[in-house]
Amino acid sequence: MTEKKKIRHILGLSGGKDSTALAIFLKDKYPNLEIEYFFCDTHKELPETYDYLKRIEARLGIKINYLGATKGFDYWLALHSGYLPSPKSRWCTIKMKIQPLEEFVGDDEAVSYIAIRADENREGYISTKPNIKPVFPFREWGLVKADIMKLLEDSGIGLPDYYRWRSRSGCFFCFFQRKYEWVMLAKEHPDLFAKAVEYEQNHEDGRRYTWTEGETLLELLSRKDEIIVRHHKAMEKEQKSYANQSLSEVLDKVLDQEDEESPCLVCHL
Template sequence: MTKPVRHIMGLSGGKDSTALAVLLHKEIPEMEYFFCDTGKELQETYDYLEKIKARLGIKIKYLSPEKGFDHWLEVYDGYLPSPRSRWCTKQLKIIPLEKFIGDDEAVSYVGIRADENRDGYVSTKPNLKPVYPFKERGMLKADIIRLLEDHGLGLPDYYQWRSRSGCFFCFFQRKYEWVMLHEKHPDLFAEAVRYEQEHKDGRKYTWTDGETLLELLERKQEILESHERSIQRETQKAPNKPLSEVLSGVLDEEDDTLPCLMCHL
């Protein structure tokens, strides 16, 4: 007997994947929702996932790697993940996901909008087919925000200072976001610092190019003042734009590097 095709959707704790769940949870009641849990997420992310489950009445499967970040850091000889070596995505997210799917035929629903020129994670496995409902329906960022507001979800709390989901030490964070991590979660910032410092042979790896987190923190006031000037300029150009969108736009101007799309939707 042929097994039925599975319908799966990854939730990152970000706005786009959440809005896609809002859009499709009644259309596709057999949808399997999953979250790739690295064990290095913000508490706000877990809180938002609980809110999603309660509001939509869905279950979310938490996929965890067999070995955690610290194990793989040792395997990679202490080399921190970076835009040039995204081993964290492979080991902590892609491999657990592909194990979850196995050899089953599956359709993966990806929350990329019609106003974005990018693709999500595309598996090399022939049994997994990605589809892009927002693109197919011409849905833009404003539509996503409206969906979340209409269903009483709103945005995750971390959107007040961070525009992307992902691990608390994600190397795609901008300087301002690192400063705010220190403000909001000093314990997590300290853990990220330890990862930079604890190399037995004295090697030096950093989360950001050109400076350590402690060096970055020495420029805290400069970074905050520069960010505030950018916020003011953006607000003057579009006074009615929600603050979360202003923040996202400013941070994208500061660094338009595309993050790992397995992590940030």
């Protein structure tokens, strides 16, 4: 008689707060559950994200599998003839997030834990592979953002350091970034901003791509004073409306207001 294969339990960490809080939550609720943690590495994450992942591993005593580690963004960009990904052409999530996950699972039966909160109206990435069953523990248990913040604080892991100026995990050049976050990338990581500019410009045949709609990063940066002033005004207004909010909550809300696009369902959890 052939032995029935074990069902695998998998949790994708994005380097963001919600998936981290889910790892903390599950470890506490189901200490004996053998969870395989993974991170789909584009090789273009912020240094703060890599530091955060190390902090999670150390605090929770877990091992994170880095998927797609041999093929990062530059490999796939070359295969796409230099076409930068964009909200309308998101080859980056397919090649660097979804495919590595599906290869990791193969044909095994797996339960995939997804960190969508009870106060969110989005679905997250649900694999179309029938052997990967998505579950939403925060929804089932009714956990909202305040609960997530508490889990992070109580665990000693806290928020990722980039949270001072950016509210989402993902590549340093992610096109879902808001204008203020681009300005802050230039301030916090001038080398990475310069690299993002290089990706826009580096096309020998004269093609022109921009990460943000309607302007190049250098054009955006030339408007930085205006962008910062607008951001500070929005922060002040938000702080006045709800006096008891933490700065990170205010930043989160203000950046959300600037958003024209929904966040990436695969990368920003």
